[in-house]
Amino acid sequence: EVQILETGGGLVKPGGSLRLSCATSGFNFNDYFMNWVRQAPGKGLEWVAQIRNKNYNYATYYAESLEGRVTISRDDSKSSVYLQVSSLRAEDTAIYYCTRGVTTYWGQGVMVTVSS
Amino acid sequence: DIQMTQSPSFLSASVGDRVTINCKASQNINKYLNWYQQKLGEAPKRLIYNTNNLQTGIPSRFSGSGSGTDYTLTISSLQPEDFATYFCLQHNSFPWTFGGGTKLELK
Numbered sequence: 001e002v003q004i005l006e007t008g009g010g011l012v013k014p015g016g017s018l019r020l021s022c023a024t025s026g027f028n029f030n031d032y033f034m035n036w037v038r039q040a041p042g043k044g045l046e047w048v049a050q051i052r053n054k055n056y057n058y059a060t061y062y063a064e065s066l067e068g069r070v071t072i073s074r075d076d077s078k079s080s081v082y083l084q085v086s087s088l089r090a091e092d093t094a095i096y097y098c099t100r101g102v103t104t105y106w107g108q109g110v111m112v113t114v115s116s
Numbered sequence: 117d118i119q120m121t122q123s124p125s126f127l128s129a130s131v132g133d134r135v136t137i138n139c140k141a142s143q144n145i146n147k148y149l150n151w152y153q154q155k156l157g158e159a160p161k162r163l164i165y166n167t168n169n170l171q172t173g174i175p176s177r178f179s180g181s182g183s184g185t186d187y188t189l190t191i192s193s194l195q196p197e198d199f200a201t202y203f204c205l206q207h208n209s210f211p212w213t214f215g216g217g218t219k220l221e222l223k
Binding site for chain 2: 062097107109
């Protein structure tokens, strides 16, 4: 069974940084590219970032609205993907979801709140 | 960036109704269009991928169609569990972009 679990969310002050983690199991992680998608409270979905697998040289792609403040990475030995977000703003407040491939499977999400 | 315009934003319908939800892309997305259902407090669930492929385990009352810039999700006969919010996603090119969502409510 595919399992995806995000951790690392919480309350962060504006200007702060956060590293979200996504642990996976139940599939061959090395075969898949991974994404982060976020959803602000009561709002729609926003794709954030993607990291491809070794076959694609771990290429990364980012939403323009976050580029320069966000870094996606992965550790194939741990079947995990990470999202580092810096210079956090109130508008970054959202549930952050980790998804496999073309968003076939989703984690339950982790809440990030940016507030003083 | 490719803009995805989803309509309607809200839809009231009854159990048994046939409903359609539309997504229009600002340019050709080559059928790289997925549909998702999201219930309150839950993660989205993929229903349809690449325009018309039904995700495993999704009931056959859900179907997708379209090409070029225009895509449609159809629910042939609404069931009580179908009242939720629906989103489309284009993954033809980066940045991937979602439609604004359609909230399907019980009339």
